[in-house]
Amino acid sequence: MDIFNKCATDAGYFGTFRVQDDCYFTRPVLDPIPGSRMLFNGKPVIQWSINNYMGLAENEEIMAHAAEAVKRYGTSAPMGSRMMTGNTDRHMELEQQLADYLGKESSVLFNFGYLGVTGTIQSLVDAKDTILMDKLSHASMVDGARLSAGDYRVFRHNDMNSLETHLKRVNRNRKGGILIITEGVFGMQGDLGDLAGVCALKEQYGARLFVDDAHGFGVMGEKGRGTAFQLGVQDKVDVLFGTFSKAFAAIGGFSATDKCVADWIRYNARTQVFTKSLPMIYVEVILKTLEIIRDNGEERRCRMMANAVKLKQGLLDLGYSVGNGPSPITPVYVPAGDMQAGARIVRSLRDLGIFITGVMWPVVPKGMILFRMIPTASHTDEEIQLTIAAFRTVRDQLKLKMDASLDEK
Ligand SMILES: Cc1ncc(COP(=O)(O)O)c(C=O)c1O
Numbered sequence: 001m002d003i004f005n006k007c008a009t010d011a012g013y014f015g016t017f018r019v020q021d022d023c024y025f026t027r028p029v030l031d032p033i034p035g036s037r038m039l040f041n042g043k044p045v046i047q048w049s050i051n052n053y054m055g056l057a058e059n060e061e062i063m064a065h066a067a068e069a070v071k072r073y074g075t076s077a078p079m080g081s082r083m084m085t086g087n088t089d090r091h092m093e094l095e096q097q098l099a100d101y102l103g104k105e106s107s108v109l110f111n112f113g114y115l116g117v118t119g120t121i122q123s124l125v126d127a128k129d130t131i132l133m134d135k136l137s138h139a140s141m142v143d144g145a146r147l148s149a150g151d152y153r154v155f156r157h158n159d160m161n162s163l164e165t166h167l168k169r170v171n172r173n174r175k176g177g178i179l180i181i182t183e184g185v186f187g188m189q190g191d192l193g194d195l196a197g198v199c200a201l202k203e204q205y206g207a208r209l210f211v212d213d214a215h216g217f218g219v220m221g222e223k224g225r226g227t228a229f230q231l232g233v234q235d236k237v238d239v240l241f242g243t244f245s246k247a248f249a250a251i252g253g254f255s256a257t258d259k260c261v262a263d264w265i266r267y268n269a270r271t272q273v274f275t276k277s278l279p280m281i282y283v284e285v286i287l288k289t290l291e292i293i294r295d296n297g298e299e300r301r302c303r304m305m306a307n308a309v310k311l312k313q314g315l316l317d318l319g320y321s322v323g324n325g326p327s328p329i330t331p332v333y334v335p336a337g338d339m340q341a342g343a344r345i346v347r348s349l350r351d352l353g354i355f356i357t358g359v360m361w362p363v364v365p366k367g368m369i370l371f372r373m374i375p376t377a378s379h380t381d382e383e384i385q386l387t388i389a390a391f392r393t394v395r396d397q398l399k400l401k402m403d404a405s406l407d408e409k
Contacts, residue, residue: 045355051246055378069284086277106262113243116253118144119269125150128176184213184227190329218247314388319402
């Protein structure tokens with residue numbers, strides 16, 4: 001048996017698309033300059049699929065700052081890992097500013113959010129420890145749990161009874177610590193983690209809590225401090241994780257926590273110890289972006305939220321099944337989870353100049369297909385109205401059965 005045999009089949013993630021050499025539903029080719037209007041296959045479209053929540057991807061002040069940083073540091077700096085030759089006072093300054101912003105003692109930078117989640121979990125969880133993870137946790141958390149030496153179990157999404165059942169079971173024969181893992185804003189469906197409920201249980205059962213707030217950091221709460229801040233439990237979350245690839249429109253991530261825990265992660269997270277440190281360009285860009293989001297972000301944040309409300313309401317009025325959570329994420333569920341219908345809707349909307357992306361397993365549970373739309377501070381009223389009109393046209397042209405539930409598939 002040759003390990004390459006499978007490569008010639010349609011197995012694996014998105015296999016049916018891969019064998020067709022798809023560049024439409026998966027890997028669509030887009031003009032890389034981000035914004036609410038982009039070019040797709042050379043044609044202008046209104047873009048609803050990028051995580052540019054605060055509309056900062058196209059911000060000229062940040063771009064000028066980045067150009068200055070390149071002039072000053074070049075593209076290679078710093079050379080080496082943080083442990084050896086890649087640490088600078090600017091990296092440490094950024095870590096302290098992030099910690100202060102979130103009311104934590106310290107923070108640890110990572111080159112990618114994915115590496116931050118995996119590395120943080122791996123470094124904290126030893127062989128006798130147990131991870132209890134929300135069922136809808138992002139793949140990076142699943143991979144962090146697999147990378148760790150500990151055992152992991154999954155509780156039903158946002159279900160505190162399910163979490164408590166697991167806590168009781170683990171406690172019956174407890175040999176080590178327990179790390180509960182959940183999200184602030186759940187990235188696909190836009191609902192919030194029940195952080196108050198999780199915090200109460202983690203205190204009752206002597207566990208620790210890691211919250212991945214990739215989609216809430218910079219977006220939710222006063223000054224964009226995140227979902228836990230908005231829900232009033234910031235001080236109870238043991239490790240807060242945020243990424244710079246979404247509201248910050250950059251790259252990288254961090255974990256913020258107590259100083260001794262941060263130092264432990266710094267010295268033990270394999271995904272950062274054994275790799276080159278975050279480039280200076282991004283350190284400078286993130287410092288600048290933090291200043292904008294923290295000190296000057298309120299107007300953008302209000303615009304983004306108002307845009308989300310308008311988009312959600314417009315689509316609900318047309319009869320679409322739309323997740324109406326408190327975050328800007330706008331999931332539109334494909335009637336009956338029907339893949340063919342989903343593909344037809346994507347094509348029809350793109351033909352009308354509206355770019356959306358279908359999301360299916362393994363990103364969401366099997367049997368579910370949704371369009372994850374991201375309203376941003378950059379979208380205009382006109383773009384929202386054009387989008388709602390296009391959804392109306394598609395509903396009527398395709399004669400969509402709007403009330404078909406997932407179970408009718
Ligand atoms: C919830 C969540 N955690 C972590 C990540 C990984 O972040 P990054 O893209 O910065 O590596 C993502 C990105 O999709 C995410 O949605």
